[in-house]
Amino acid sequence: MARTAGSNGEKTEAAIREAALRLMARHGFEAVSMRQLAAEVGVQPAALYRYFPTKEELLYTLMRAHMEALIASWEAARPETGDAAARLAAFVDNHIRFHVARRHSTHVSNMELRSLSPARLSHILRLRGSYEKELRNILRAGAQSDVFRIEDTALTAMAIIQMITGVIVWFRPDERLSVEEVAHTYHIMTLRLVGAAA
């Protein structure tokens, strides 16, 4: 069946993005050339430039998509009611599942910020900030209702984010533990970290 130009275009763009994440996660942004990326996707370099005029534009698109998807996944997972411990458990669970399912994208997003222009870096950091604020709000709500013991909200939020993002460094889905088991153990550790009864 013939495809419309639009759907072919979307498939090509998706293939470029997926190949870019795979290559950049493996070799680093600086080491991957647009020429190499075009060869990986099986298109001419000129075709690549129609979708992404610069390599930095491609990186920015990938990072923005990563953060927007993370925020959207939390908005879908966020309990509307419930105490702070239930909201924290949902945050940890969603964060681990999201990142484990997107290892390449997470590596690129965490490691290549230095390659963005200042204006684009600011935008990505604003998206990150708004996501992390959700966690700080949960921590503050828990502290105010005496469910959590928090010495420093900002430090605690960073500690939790780094602890749960770090799962992607060592977790492989076909090894000893399932993502559900890992998320559950991290959930228990996080609740203890903030002084909540499990």
Add this chain to the structure above:
Amino acid sequence: MARTAGSNGEKTEAAIREAALRLMARHGFEAVSMRQLAAEVGVQPAALYRYFPTKEELLYTLMRAHMEALIASWEAARPETGDAAARLAAFVDNHIRFHVARRHSTHVSNMELRSLSPARLSHILRLRGSYEKELRNILRAGAQSDVFRIEDTALTAMAIIQMITGVIVWFRPDERLSVEEVAHTYHIMTLRLVGAAA
């Protein structure tokens, strides 16, 4: 006063290593050329190759030195006696101080493993493994003496390492908190994470 050739050589090598860490932390291993590094140090590229025949050899030297210094600092800081909680507190404190004092080296060591040859990668991972085993031993000792509650020793060790290494991502010594305050707060959070009374 005239210097011996040896001391000049040592100073040049130290200058190369320091410049390499600074440039690689900022731009990434792949993006830094030996030519650029020589210009930064103020020597001819040929002089650089006398110290480090390849860029990968330089990277390996930097990573090995980082891990050996980390292990040595823990051997110096490790309490010979004391319960598991005191040993864990010493581990967290030493780890945070060491990494905050070596941000560039930590970035390079954490981000550039992919650029090592398999044999050299194995050696660096063995050094890492022996360091992380120290933490796992502390966690096991604490669990056996009912001082800690640990669901999974390996996961808990990774969670703690990633949480405390992550300090270098956001910590700046001239801002709101001193390294002592940060280390103290992380020490309290870590003890709670393993279910120990602070």
